[in-house]
Amino acid sequence: MGDDLTRRVAAEFFGTFWLTFGGCGAAVISAAYPELGIGFLGVAFAFGLTVLSMAYAVGHISGGHFNPAVTLGLWSAGRCANRHVLPYIVAQVAGAIVGAGFLYLIASGKAGWVPAGFASNGYGELSPGKYGLSACFLTEILATFFFLFIILGATSKGAATGFAGIPIGLALTLIHLITIPVTNTSVNPARSLGPALFAGADHLAQVWLFWVAPIVGAMIAGYLARWLYEYSAIVDTTVVEERRVP
Numbered sequence: 704m705g706d707d708l709t710r711r712v713a714a715e716f717f718g719t720f721w722l723t724f725g726g727c728g729a730a731v732i733s734a735a736y737p738e739l740g741i742g743f744l745g746v747a748f749a750f751g752l753t754v755l756s757m758a759y760a761v762g763h764i765s766g767g768h769f770n771p772a773v774t775l776g777l778w779s780a781g782r783c784a785n786r787h788v789l790p791y792i793v794a795q796v797a798g799a800i801v802g803a804g805f806l807y808l809i810a811s812g813k814a815g816w817v818p819a820g821f822a823s824n825g826y827g828e829l830s831p832g833k834y835g836l837s838a839c840f841l842t843e844i845l846a847t848f849f850f851l852f853i854i855l856g857a858t859s860k861g862a863a864t865g866f867a868g869i870p871i872g873l874a875l876t877l878i879h880l881i882t883i884p885v886t887n888t889s890v891n892p893a894r895s896l897g898p899a900l901f902a903g904a905d906h907l908a909q910v911w912l913f914w915v916a917p918i919v920g921a922m923i924a925g926y927l928a929r930w931l932y933e934y935s936a937i938v939d940t941t942v943v944e945e946r947r948v949p
Contacts (some may be wrong), residue, residue, distance in 0.1 A: 714761035719798030726750035747879035779925030799897030847920035860875030
C-alpha cells in the first residue's frame with residue numbers, strides 16, 4: 704500500500720510539474736516572442752497538451768489529477784479515496800512550485816528579463832483585462848465546474864474507454880481561450896500558487912481567490928455527477944480513480 708501511494712504521489716508531482724512548467728512556460732517564454740509569438744491560442748493549447756500528454760503518461764498510475772480542485776471534485780463525486788486526497792494535494796502543490804522554480808531559472812537567463820506577472824493569475828489591476836473581483840470569481844467557478852463536469856462525463860459509464868484524455872485536454876484548451884483575458888486562467892490552485900511565489904507579494908495576496916473559486920466549482924460538479932452519471936457502475940479509466948470509494 705505504501706509503495707502504491709508513493710507511485711501515485713510521484714505521478715501527481717511530475718504531472719503538475721509538467722502542467723505548470725509547460726503551460727506557464729509557454730506564456731512566459733513564447734507568448735510574445737519577437738515575430739514568432741504564439742499568443743493566447745498557443746498558450747491555451749500548451750496547457751491542454753500538458754494535461755493530455757501526462758494523462759496518458761501517468762494517468763494509469765494516479766488517475767491523472769494534477770490539480771487540487773480536480774482531486775477534491777473527484778472526491779466529492781466518490782471517485783477519489785479519502786486517503787489519497789491530502790497526499791495528492793501536497794504533491795500537486797510541490798510539483799507546481801518546483802515547475803515554476805525551474806521556469807524562473809530558465810527565463811531569468813535572458814539578459815534584461817523581468818518577471819512581470821510571471822504567468823500568475825489575478826483580478827482587478829492584476830487581471831489581464833482589468834476584470835473585477837466578482838467577475839473573476841464567477842469565471843473561475845464556472846470554468847472549473849465545467850472542467851470537472853467534462854472530466855466526470857468523459858470517464859463515466861458508456862463513454863469511450865481509453866480516450867478520456869482527449870476531451871479533457873481540449874476542454875482545458877477551450878477554458879483558456881475563454882478566460883485568459885479575465886483571470887489569466889487558473890482552474891487549478893496549485894498552478895496559481897507556484898508562479899505567484901515568484902511574481903511578488905501583490906500576486907501572492909490574490910491567490911486565495913484561485914484556491915476558493917476552483918474548489919467550489921469542482922465540488923459542485925462532483926456532487927451533481929453523483930446523480931447525473933449514476934456512479935453505481937463505474938468503468939475503468941486512465942484518468943480518474945477506478946472504483947467508487949467511501
